Amino acid sequence: MGMQLILRWRYVALAMVLLVTVSACSPIVIIPDKALKSAIRAEIRKPLSIFLTKRDLSGVRKLNASELNISNLEGLQFCVNINHLNLTNNSIRDISQIGSLTKLVRLHLGNNKIMDIEAIAGLLALEYLDLSGDTNVISDWRHLEANVLNGGLGFESTVKVPYAHTFDSQGNPLPTFKGAFDAMRDAGVILDTGQSMDEEADAED
Numbered sequence: 528m529g530m531q532l533i534l535r536w537r538y539v540a541l542a543m544v545l546l547v548t549v550s551a552c553s554p555i556v557i558i559p560d561k562a563l564k565s566a567i568r569a570e571i572r573k574p575l576s577i578f579l580t581k582r583d584l585s586g587v588r589k590l591n592a593s594e595l596n597i598s599n600l601e602g603l604q605f606c607v608n609i610n611h612l613n614l615t616n617n618s619i620r621d622i623s624q625i626g627s628l629t630k631l632v633r634l635h636l637g638n639n640k641i642m643d644i645e646a647i648a649g650l651l652a653l654e655y656l657d658l659s660g661d662t663n664v665i666s667d668w669r670h671l672e673a674n675v676l677n678g679g680l681g682f683e684s685t686v687k688v689p690y691a692h693t694f695d696s697q698g699n700p701l702p703t704f705k706g707a708f709d710a711m712r713d714a715g716v717i718l719d720t721g722q723s724m725d726e727e728a729d730a731e732d
Contacts, residue, residue, distance in 0.1 A: 528659050529673065532607075541592070548601045553581050553582035553583075554580060554581050554582035554709060555578045555579070555580055556579050556580060556581055556583070556584055556602050556605050557602060557625070557636075558601065558602030558603075559599070559601055559602070560597050560598060560599040560600070561591055561681075562592070562595035562596060562597045562604070563592060563595070563597045563599070563600065563603065564579070564602070564652060565595075565685060566591070566592035566595060566597075567579065567583075567584065567587065567603075567606075569601075570589070570590050570591075571583055571584075572586055579602075584606045584607075584698075585605065585606070585607055585608055585626060586608070587606040587608065587609050588609060588611070589609065589610065589611040589612075589649050590609060590611070590612050591605065591614065592593075592612075592613060592614055592617070593615040593616050593635070594615070594616040594617070595615065596617060596618055597617040597618065597619060598617070598618040598619060598620070598622065599621075600614075600619060600622065600623075600624040600625065601624060601673060602622040602624075603624045603625065603628075604625075604626075604627045604628070604699070606628060607627065607628065607629075607630070608630055609628055609630065609631060610630050610631055610632045610652070611631075611633045612625070612628070612631060612633070612635065613633075613635040614635060614636055614639065615635045615636070615637045615639075615657065616637070616638045617638075617639050618639065618640055619636070619639040619640060619641060620639070620640045620641060620642065621643075621708070622636065622641055622643070622644070622646045622647075623643075623645070623646050623717070624644035624646075625646045625647070625650070626645070626647075626648075626650070628650065629649065629650060629651070629652060630652055631650050631652060631653055631702075632652050632653060632654050632655070633653075633654065633655040634647070634650070634653060634655065634656050634657065635657045635707055636656075636657055636658055636663070637657040637659040637663070637687065637689045638656065638658045638660035638662055638663070638679055639662060639663055640658065640662050640663070640664075641658065641663045641664075641665060642663075642664055642665060642666070643665075643667070644658065644665055644667075644668070644670045645670045645673060646670075646671055647671060647674055648670040648671075648673040648674050648677075649673060649674075649677075650674060650679060651674065651677060651678055651679040652679070653679050653680050653684065654680070654684045654685070655684065655685050656671075656680060656684075656685070656686045656687070657686075657687040658686070658687060658688050658689070659687040659688060659689055659719070659721055660689055660708070661689050661691050661692070663689055663692070664692060665688075666703050667693070667703060668693070668703055668704045668706065668707040669699075669706060669707070670699040671686070671707040671710075671711075672706045672707040672710045675707070675710040675711055675714050675716060676710050679707055680711070680714065680716050681714045681715065681716065682714060682715035683715060683716075683717060684689060684697065684714075684716050684717065685716070685719060686710065686711060686716055686717070686718055686719065686720065687720075688704075688718065688720055689717075689720070689721070690720040690721055690722050692704075693708070693720065693730040694720065696699045703704050
């Protein structure tokens with residue numbers, strides 16, 4: 528019993544030494560969402576690593592984390608060099624952590640539960656943005672407009688949005704979307720609503 532207790536304390540002491548050593552090299556990042564953490568571990572090829580650090584996450588350039596039932600993006604903000612992020616088909620509501628990922632070129636957020644897109648306003652390297660899916664109930668599109676007007680999404684960039692939350696039954700942009708619509712049209716952005724030409728014609732009839 529005494530020997531087991533001594534061994535246990537040795538393991539605890541060793542873990543503390545490892546924690547202090549890792550923290551001294553690069554701060555540890557806490558990622559509460561297990562699915563997101565697993566996806567990041569797989570991308571950086573550290574599936575069994577005890578800790579993930581800011582240095583680890585800064586090495587992520589591309590992350591495919593679609594269809595994993597992710598709901599919390601905390602920790603993702605430290606992937607500061609990422610340029611391609613796929614979070615399609617999850618349960619994400621808050622995307623504020625994405626706002627610091629200014630090197631993003633392609634961002635897939637379709638079929639989530641997003642309502643606030645303020646985080647995309649400053650992502651000026653974007654060339655592709657997917658906000659499609661009726662479960663993304665976005666009513667304030669001013670941040671998309673700001674992105675375009677500030678030199679972000681531009682000529683031949685692609686933006687996907689949910690038709691139900693951007694256009695009325697006559698095919699006209701909703702008042703809350705019109706500013707973003709006009710800005711994208713003037714900038715030459717390709718807008719994809721998921722509607723075919725026939726469906727858009729039917730909506731106008």
